[in-house]
Amino acid sequence: MAAKKIFISYSRRDTEYVSSLVEALRKQGFEVWFDKNIRTGTDWDDTIESELKKADAIVLILSQTSVASENVKDEISYAIGLDKPVNPIKIEECDVPMRLARKQFVDFTAMGHEAGFERLVNDLKQTLKLAEENKSVPKGSFKPPIANINSVPQKKSKKIVPYLIGGLITIVLFIILILNFTDDSSTDQINNSNETVVQQQTKNSDSQNEINGLNLKKVVYTKDGEKPAGYFENVGDNVWMERSVENDAKYRFIETKRDEWFVYLSDDSRDINLYIDLYRNGIYMSTTEGEEPILWYAIIATE
Template sequence: MSAKKIFISYSRRDTEYVKSLVDALRKQGFEVWFDKNIRTGTDWDDTIEEELKKADAIVLILSKTSVASENVKDEISYAIGLDKPVNPIKIEECDVPMRLARKQFVDFTVMGHEAGFERLVNDLKQTLKLAEENKSVPKGSFKPPVSTINTNPQKKSKKIIPYLIGGLVTLVLFIAVIWNCTEDVNTEEINDSTDTIVEQEQVQTEDSSAQAEINGLNLTKVVYSADGDKPTGYFENVGDNVWMERSVENDAKYRFTETKRDEWFVYLSDESRDINLYIDLYRNGIYMSTTEEEEPTLWYTIIATE
């Protein structure tokens, strides 16, 4: 296998686990880089950006601390902006962010670390078009630290069934007691109160679902702020890949053409002014560059989306 460069994005708390993973990936023929390779005196951010540019693929470690890490979010957002393939792996139970949950990830907590590693290697080969080198991964190729949480695949415990049955019986008995103690209570008032609560919960659920579904593929409007506080304008899709930038007073400012969109980003261009924008829903920012080669810079902060 010709060496392909892999960048590892992770939280410092998972360093020991990542060291074991890096050693195992290198034995499979991959050239692996993670921030332990940064030399003393080197500018940290510049090195990270340079290595992300050189990487052929990114392996993202999903754990309780990494999903909350701003550094990890910045690395992944930057990698996606560079069109780099991202291969997430989940090494412990954690709340995966919505935009990462949409990506196909290898769940080591379900498959087990050994089977999960074999799947990761095969996924990387496919991503990097090395599928023709479909050699099986030897057993025991990856051995995580002993302290690793969830070293075995999760299994549904049969012990929970008696507890569920017991809980159901208790609930039925409790309802019967309450019913007998409240015969004189106005049933109609209870029903009206219950209906009101249910309706409120349904409205809240519908609102939450509508908000959660907004992503780069269905985005139609973003409200932005120049100072991060009050709204100063917005971009709106007016149809046929045309976006208008308007002020808060609804005055038209500029016209942009949509060139591309995916789950996290919408890319806009104004050729008359030689300006390129991309709306970054992951970092809640609108970034601007004046040429294809120039590094994009944060222009506005997103404060609302539709």
């Protein structure tokens, strides 16, 4: 991949984090510049202006201090004025400025830092018209300093344990129920339900490229990677229902926000957050106390 010049706009408080990010981007073949490179005695504003003009793309670090930094605001305003592509990444919870809220940003706080880095690299390749460089980003390519991971608390919540136990019990009971129901009509009913979902999956495959987080209405998921196990459906007024393949209602969720790649759902009664990730084709779960998101289901069809 031919080297492309990337300018990093960030707050000084995030220097340690940014240094790790710069190193990881350079290993992916990008030429990266950030103001730690400015030599003593060099005129600061002139150097920043010169480097912004030479940059092929800007990576903006969104954090609590950067969104309040006048220097960062000046850099981004100047870059936008030069019609430079800006790729924001959010590394911790913060209020995104109005001017940047309209831009699609990579949310490291939701995706995790490793998956977020992979998404950033792929976005930069697309922005810089390097889509032919489609090599996957190796696992562990980006490991930020632990002390600087401010996106979510890392404490483990005991509240998740009952749900895991309950889920295992539900699976066992479901297997017993299937084994006991040998009646032909019951078997036909289950098969017909599965066939209906599979038909919906086939129907959706033709329009898969047109579906994104902004128009998503339904996702079918699997637990074993093959057969449909259930689905989530938007039933209106920001309400989503999780149903089994037999159309039995399981849980109710409230949609809190959505963007091009994600739909965020919440169930306050069980202290659970879900997000539907169309980038990685998975449904991820965490608790409302900041539990690190884990893959809950794999997505096999969307509408």
